[in-house]
Amino acid sequence: xxxxxxxxxxxxxxxAETVTLSCTYDTSxxxxxxxWYKQPPSRQMILVIRQEAYKQQNATENRFSVNFQKAAKSFxxxxxxxxxxxxxxxxxxxxSAPGNQFYFGTGTSLTVIP
Amino acid sequence: GAVVSQHPSWVICKSGTSVKIECRSLDFQATTMxxxxxxxxxxxxxxxxxxxxxxxxxxxxxxxxxxxxxxxSLTLSTLTVTSAHxxxxxxxxxxARDLQANYGYTFGxxxxxxxx
Numbered sequence: 001x002x003x004x005x006x007x008x009x010x011x012x013x014x015x016a017e018t019v020t021l022s023c024t025y026d027t028s029x030x031x032x033x034x035x036w037y038k039q040p041p042s043r044q045m046i047l048v049i050r051q052e053a054y055k056q057q058n059a060t061e062n063r064f065s066v067n068f069q070k071a072a073k074s075f076x077x078x079x080x081x082x083x084x085x086x087x088x089x090x091x092x093x094x095x096s097a098p099g100n101q102f103y104f105g106t107g108t109s110l111t112v113i114p
Numbered sequence: 115g116a117v118v119s120q121h122p123s124w125v126i127c128k129s130g131t132s133v134k135i136e137c138r139s140l141d142f143q144a145t146t147m148x149x150x151x152x153x154x155x156x157x158x159x160x161x162x163x164x165x166x167x168x169x170x171x172x173x174x175x176x177x178x179x180x181x182x183x184x185x186x187s188l189t190l191s192t193l194t195v196t197s198a199h200x201x202x203x204x205x206x207x208x209x210a211r212d213l214q215a216n217y218g219y220t221f222g223x224x225x226x227x228x229x230x
Binding site for chain 2: 037043044045091100104107
């Protein structure tokens, strides 16, 4: 089974600064999707960004961008110009291209310091 | 965008009773829905995959007789926790797949179950 590892249980960042959250995964598949989800205190899972494994270009969504290193099986999330509303639990997730099941990492709790 | 409504958002029940949680896709048809369980400060663990009109597929270690899943229509899946015990207390989240969307997985807002 695929595994997703987030080695940073907690991170903090000053408001307006940049922070990078790490994620590594293990798979033998060549085609898959990677995601970052945000879970604020409301517990609603919110999609932040996704990356298709066949695309070499790193995905970006406004202040959020990823560094996807397929050979290294690494998928980090960079948050630029951090805002107070970015404070949440962030989960990295993997899904096979033909499959439905998500595999989630253990999460990184991000604190934004005013 | 696609919206998944989950109800109730929180529920408290007595040991031995059953609780039903509903997951509805509001503006799309979901042939497949997923049920996750999340313990405090932990990740989401897939419990089962439900397909409209057929039996749910349960993950290893999940008691199918305890966690009954019904997916009777393209917009509704229900999870019933039968004979609930305090160890069933957890946060339950559903997710639905929108076939019309390119990516198409939307999560509900979750249900916090407390068994006393």
